[in-house]
Amino acid sequence: MKFFQDFLSLLYPEVCPICGNALLVGEKILCTICFYKLPKTNYHLDANNPVHELFSGRVNISHAATFLRFSKGGMVQRLIHEFKYKNKREIGFFLGELYANELMHTDWIKSIDYLIPIPLHPLKLKKRGFNQSEVFANGISNILNIPVRNDLLSRIKFSETQTKKSKYKRWENVKDIFEAPNSTALANRHILLVDDVITTGATIEAASQHLLQIENVKLNVAALAFAAI
Numbered sequence: 001m002k003f004f005q006d007f008l009s010l011l012y013p014e015v016c017p018i019c020g021n022a023l024l025v026g027e028k029i030l031c032t033i034c035f036y037k038l039p040k041t042n043y044h045l046d047a048n049n050p051v052h053e054l055f056s057g058r059v060n061i062s063h064a065a066t067f068l069r070f071s072k073g074g075m076v077q078r079l080i081h082e083f084k085y086k087n088k089r090e091i092g093f094f095l096g097e098l099y100a101n102e103l104m105h106t107d108w109i110k111s112i113d114y115l116i117p118i119p120l121h122p123l124k125l126k127k128r129g130f131n132q133s134e135v136f137a138n139g140i141s142n143i144l145n146i147p148v149r150n151d152l153l154s155r156i157k158f159s160e161t162q163t164k165k166s167k168y169k170r171w172e173n174v175k176d177i178f179e180a181p182n183s184t185a186l187a188n189r190h191i192l193l194v195d196d197v198i199t200t201g202a203t204i205e206a207a208s209q210h211l212l213q214i215e216n217v218k219l220n221v222a223a224l225a226f227a228a229i
């Protein structure tokens with residue numbers, strides 16, 4: 001088996017999803033150069049960071065943070081493209097693990113009961129084959145040992161892609177798309193909502209409005225990347 005794997009890697013060397021260079025022995029998922037160049041936001045260390053500010057006055061989110069900064073044509077866009085559209089789940093899982101290693105140094109993460117990935121509509125899930133936010137959450141969970149619950153929030157309405165809509169239309173588009181079918185399981189819990197890319201915050205806002213109706217729920221947000229617009 002080992003021989004076969006070595007043989008395969010000679011034919012198809014594993015490459016860094018960002019720069020395309022072949023990975024060297026000891027490198028995992030990313031090459032060393034791209035690994036150190038990842039544009040980290042460090043928002044988890046700053047309670048009033050831009051993502052937290054994005055939600056202020058809209059929904060009550062205790063802590064919000066994103067791992068990376070997304071810019072058009074940048075390395076994070078490449079990375080997420082390979083992860084989401086080329087079915088490379090190992091990328092998202094690995095990024096979740098990396099982020100968890102940073103989040104573990106905050107106090108607020110210690111009170112989290114559940115990780116809840118933002119769900120995809122069942123049709124979209126079927127088409128893509130996996131929920132990217134859930135894969136990212138699984139990576140976080142693997143390090144922090146906080147359970148991932150994909151049964152506590154569901155997406156009941158299909159919404160199209162949001163980026164070209166006005167702010168009002170985007171909100172109209174998402175406001176009734178979520179449902180929290182088991183409110184008893186969520187009462188008195190500290191939740192970390194896990195998303196892939198936060199742009200306007202409308203999706204998180206819509207999910208939060210349902211969840212915040214449950215007794216004594218505390219919401220926090222962690223996403224893979226923030227795309228400021």
Ligand SMILES: [Zn+2]
Pocket residue numbers: 016017018019020021030031032033034035
């Ligand atoms: Zn690279």
